[in-house]
């Protein structure tokens with residue numbers, strides 16, 4: 001925590017706004033709007049997943065529609081497509097940023113159109129905080145007139161050509177889950193281009209009550225609004241966001257330093273120079289043909305035996321039992337990343353002692 005969270009929570013208690021309504025929510029939203037700039041509107045919700053669900057509804061996705069989605073991501077990017085009875089179409093990654101491949105994307109769009117199903121939306125992700133090639137993707141989306149849902153769950157504070165991630169999509173979303181760069185314990189936000197869309201998102205997130213003195217409903221509603229207590233935490237966290245980004249970027253430098261003498265390992269760095277990453281998680285690739293037979297899983301287990309948690313990369317959606325029967329376009333880029341990659345411990349609270357332990361364990365595994 002940053003320090004002021006408890007003060008804002010106390011304010012909520014003092015004013016008795018213990019509800020999904022209150023001053024903290026309004027201020028947290030305003031602060032996010034100011035942070036993003038570019039005339040964006042923000043509605044605070046109770047998860048990033050909820051934000052994707054409402055985002056797809058606002059973009060007009062209905063049962064039977066097709067929605068394109070980056071394959072290499074967390075399942076929460078794709079699950080809301082199924083909530084709506086729509087059909088995901090998965091796309092491989094490119095090697096520059098590990099995000100949605102523009103070539104495979106265009107191939108998929110033209111092929112789906114040929115098959116008589118123009119996709120209703122494109123879900124792109126800035127994986128691990130690394131911005132996707134959003135300008136190329138925007139050009140393709142505009143060419144075929146398909147809206148973009150920008151999943152910035154991992155990328156608050158990242159930028160592309162100096163413009164914040166979360167401002168490129170027709171709809172964008174953030175997550176404030178406990179694991180993300182800032183947290184409200186659980187929470188999320190939807191970013192819209194118009195005030196009408198923001199109001200519609202809040203309407204849907206609060207059970208879609210018609211404007212009547214009694215409870216009347218003409219549409220399906222959801223219980224997706226952020227609580228005033230969570231928003232209190234969010235306000236405190238906004239004050240330390242910039243320092244958190246600096247910390248995460250320092251951790252990335254620590255790993256570059258640690259692995260520079262280990263030829264079988266590369267710390268991932270985007271080669272798209274327009275992107276600025278918040279370095280939410282530092283990831284590495286291990287050349288598994290190395291003569292020591294050390295794979296990502298070998299290193300993960302070695303770290304685990306020292307009580308150090310690392311994680312394999314997101315397993316691509318097109319390889320998941322849940323999604324295996326849906327269309328997929330691309331090659332084996334994301335599959336290879338999954339086979340070779342590892343997310344290193346990257347928490348903002350990593351101490352010098354922690355780093356020393358990580359360093360020692362890694363060096364002993366690679367025998368240097």
Ligand SMILES: *Cc1c(COP(=O)(O)O)cnc(C)c1O
Pocket residue numbers: 046047048049050073074076077125151153154174175176177186187188
């Ligand atoms: C965390 C995450 C989500 C979901 O956010 P929640 O707030 O946990 O619902 C969606 N997409 C990606 C890429 C994420 O990392």
